Amino acid sequence: MSSEQETTSPPAASGTPALAGSGGNGAVSPPGGRPDGSRTGGRLSAAVTNFSLVFIWIALIVLFGLLEPDTFLTMDTLRTVLADQAITAIMALALILPIAANQFDLSIAGAMGLAIVLVGEFMVKAELAPALTVILVLAAGVVVGLVNAFVVVGLKVNSFIATLGTGSILLAMQQWISGGEVITSGISEAFKNLGRTTIFTIPTPFFYMLAIAAVLWYVLDYRQVGRYLYATGSNADAARLAGVRVNRLASIALVVSATVATIAGIIFMMRIGSTSLDAGTPYLLPAFAAAFLGATQFKEGNVNVPGTLVAVYVLATGVKGVQLMGAPFWVDDLFNGVALIVAVALAVRSGRQRSMV
Amino acid sequence: MESVLEIHGLSKTFPGQKALDAVDFDLRPGEVHALIGQNGSGKSTLIKVLAGYHQPDPGATATVAGEPFTLGSAASAFAAGLRFVHQDLGLVPALGALDNLALGRGYSKGATGTISWREEAERGRRTLRQLGYDFNLKTPVSRLSASERTGIAIARALEDWSDTVKVLVLDEPTASLPAAEAERLFEVVRNVRDSGVAVIYVSHRFAEVLDLSDRITVLRDGVRVATTAASELDEGGLIELTIGRALKALEAAHEIPHQTRAGDPVLAVRGLSGRVVDGLDIDVHAGEIVGVAGVTGSGREEIADLVFGAAPRGGEVIVHGEPVPAERPDACVRREMALVPSERLSKAALRDMTLRENVTIGRIAPFYNLIGLSKRAERAAADEWLDKLDVVPRDSEARLITLSGGNQQKVMMARALRLEPRVLVLDEPTQGVDVGAKASIHEIVEEAAQGGAGVLVMSTESEELIGLCDRIVVLINGKALREFRPSELTADELTELTMREDLSVAGG
Structure with a gap:
């Protein structure tokens, strides 16, 4: 069979140039960054799918703006959504590196919860300085990641099972370390202010989240390790034979995810100012939903930073809108559950389920 | 005696190629009938038509035990009692023999639908005993030996040994088996034959075919060239039929001694061992292209993985005088080695x-x-x-x-x-590549060698090795028996050499 017959060269992109100017995505797509989307997208339909989340977002804003003009289109709503979702977004960002390398990390909820408990223990019970507390808690997060890496790479336990297990262990540790008590007072005011002050009226956690996103985006798109992570996720055997140390990459991904989840816990403490047990678990499913939904955007099936951020805020906008219309509280869980399934189903349909399961 | 399976005038045309041309084939009850031919001779196509994977060209007729039989239909093949064991056995590695036997047909159940494990165990043990196996039926298949796994696949194909199963087709069952394991498998095949099931046996290993089979059918370029009693053939005769010309007196004169080049090799393989490969030594010098020829099952297909550390190995791989750690492809890349694997x-x-x-x-x-x-x-x-x-x-x-x-x-x-590797390892580098691309790939490989790289090429294509290499190692049963200069051989002669264990065969 001749090669020409099999070659499917994409037809000239008729719809792509318009996309560069399509509003909304400029805010989230890295400046001058990924030309891949438009260059390889080729066909209009592919390009639309590739950026559809941005259009859905705009549609949601317009819809709720028309339905609830008094409450929805306000700075207050904008501020709440941006700030409330910062921690969810950080948790979703934590998942990006493992998912890129085709690994799961279900223990991020436990890592975040442990960080929350440890901040209270170190700062209030041990009366350590806030700076030292943060350093120690981050170190604990790295240790959690190293343990995950040991179980996945060293003991060769499937990452889904491994982190399901370590996540449960982390939950137990939260109870054990805290003795079941929550700490409601004694957290340093200076520490809390780090999470409560605003810049341009937007609370600081949003900016912490942007900083983490920027670092991860840079690493994934502009450093060798990012390329290696995607290659490992694409075909681990091929990556290994091309010289990539796939085990080391998987370890790095799991250490980063645990550390970023730990940062989410620290920021949670800055904002809330008191500990709670198992505070991480409510963030787990929204994080996965956003990461997988985001994977359908910009990078054609590969999990990525801009896609994840857009997904977090699309989901949040939808939830906020229906809540303002008087929907019950559980709509949040409903939205995220449906989004997770839809996202992965879309990925499977486009033949890209590799990174999804 | 009435044939179990009889085929007349079977042709199969692919776009631009006639894979089978009016082939006749008959299989007698209680015989092992080997099907022999080079790559591209049509034997896989024949098997696939039997299994119902390919539709034959119109005009072919077939009977099974005297009854008309529709070629090209998986359902009618099964109904007629044809069973197939492919090279990829299709077992679930984590499950034991019992479960693997039951997966296709379903478990024996009691009145309430509960699995009757006792009945299952008896049934499984009985089936495997008939084949000559006695191992724990619950041991995961992944922990069994290769021949035991093949045995389970055969048992699954034959289960019940009732009249329904008439023909067992074994497609290269020994391709990845070391010699001792292969011996055990032959016992199994004989047991199957003795139980009255006729066996079609596809293999590249001529010695085992002569040993095991009762009759042999040879295909060449889609045409049946002979069907002969195995006792009337020797290895030389069989090779002659396969390659379609008289054997030449290829004497050891063609052989070149090891270490013909001055200086240290860039790549030195010492005592390399894997599943089939057994104590292989190869030197590749800078600027040299060394080829490895061998039939499927000779160990050729393992070498790239073993050298590059993609699979556990015995022996040493030395690059520029320093050993490279095993199972570390990344270390190979750092030591300026590069690999193009065969399974893209x-x-x-x-x-x-x-x-x-x-x-x-x-x-x-x-x-x-x-x-x-x-x-x-x-x-x-x-x-x-x-x-x-x-x-x-x-x-x-x-x-x-x-x-x-x-x-x-x-x-x-x-x-x-x-x-720009110093050592380039190529495994079937032009598999599935069109002619033009092939030439350009060869050119680029030669350029790399001229630039000082040492190249190791594994290939099933004799023409490719002859055209490309400075030296060719012939691998038989995991051992490098001989080394040749391509200038002294034709591609046909090289193909012949990969099949001949014994050079002193009286053939030409």
Whole structure:
């Protein structure tokens, strides 16, 4: 069979140039960054799918703006959504590196919860300085990641099972370390202010989240390790034979995810100012939903930073809108559950389920 | 005696190629009937038509035990009592023999639908005993020996030993078995035959075919050239039938001693051992292209993985005088080795990534500028290689999956060559590549060698090895029996050598 017959060269992109100017995505797509989307997208339909989340977002804003003009289109709503979702977004960002390398990390909820408990223990019970507390808690997060890496790479336990297990262990540790008590007072005011002050009226956690996103985006798109992570996720055997140390990459991904989840816990403490047990678990499913939904955007099936951020805020906008219309509280869980399934189903349909399961 | 299976005038035409041309075939009850032929002779096509995977051209007739039989239908093949064991056995590695036996047909159940484990165990043990096996039926298949696994696959195909099963087709069952394991399997095949099931046995190993089978049918270029009693043939005669001409008196005079080149080799393989490969020594010098020829099952298909540390190995691989650690492909790459694996889809292709990313994955560091990876520089490098290898489309941002197989293979070559390796390991480098691409790949490999790389090429294509290599090692049953200079051989002679264990066969 001749090669020409099999070659499917994409037809000239008729719809792509318009996309560069399509509003909304400029805010989230890295400046001058990924030309891949438009260059390889080729066909209009592919390009639309590739950026559809941005259009859905705009549609949601317009819809709720028309339905609830008094409450929805306000700075207050904008501020709440941006700030409330910062921690969810950080948790979703934590998942990006493992998912890129085709690994799961279900223990991020436990890592975040442990960080929350440890901040209270170190700062209030041990009366350590806030700076030292943060350093120690981050170190604990790295240790959690190293343990995950040991179980996945060293003991060769499937990452889904491994982190399901370590996540449960982390939950137990939260109870054990805290003795079941929550700490409601004694957290340093200076520490809390780090999470409560605003810049341009937007609370600081949003900016912490942007900083983490920027670092991860840079690493994934502009450093060798990012390329290696995607290659490992694409075909681990091929990556290994091309010289990539796939085990080391998987370890790095799991250490980063645990550390970023730990940062989410620290920021949670800055904002809330008191500990709670198992505070991480409510963030787990929204994080996965956003990461997988985001994977359908910009990078054609590969999990990525801009896609994840857009997904977090699309989901949040939808939830906020229906809540303002008087929907019950559980709509949040409903939205995220449906989004997770839809996202992965879309990925499977486009033949890209590799990174999804 | 009435035939179990009789085929008349079977043809199969693929676009541009007649794979089978009016082939007749008959199988007698209680015989092992070997089907022999080179790659492309049509024997796989014949098996696939029998299994119902391919539709034959109109005009062929077939009977099974005297009853008319529809070729090209999986359902009628099963109903007629034809059973197939393919090279990939299709077992679930984590489950034991019992479960693997039950998976296809269903478990024996009691009145309430509960699995009757006692009945299952008895049934399984009985079946395997008939084959001559006695091992724990609950041991996961992955922990059993290769011949035991094949045994389970055979048992599953034959289960019940009732009148319904008439024909068992074994497609290269020994291809990945070491000699001792193969011996056990032959016992099993004889047991099957003695129980009254006729066996069609496909193999590349001539010695075992002569030993095991009652009759032999030889195909060449889609035509049946002979059906003969095995007792009337010797190895030389069988090779002559397969390659279609008289054997030449290939004497050891053609052989060249090891270490014909001065200086130290860039790649020295010492006592390399794997599943089939057994104590292999190969030297490759700078600028030299060394080929390894061998039939499927000779161990040829293992060598690339063993040398590159992709599979557990015995022995040493020494690059520029220093041993490379085993099972560390990354260490190989750092020591300036590069590999183009044979199984592109599973071992080389990053299918959902771009051509640029596929080409550069081996070494990305040169593209760093002050702020990070420069996609512009990377794209330029990738484009240069796509140009050099004439990849279509020449779009470094296209995804690999959108390319044809031949073009994908060129991208894999580009990935390896871009590293400017001192040692280049190529496993079937032009498999599935069109003629033009093949020539350009060969040219590029020769260029790499002229640039000082030592190249080790494994190939099933004798023409490729003859045209490309400075030296060719012939691998038989895991051992490098002989070494030749290609100038002293024709491709046909090389093919013949890969089949001949014994050079002193009286043939020509």
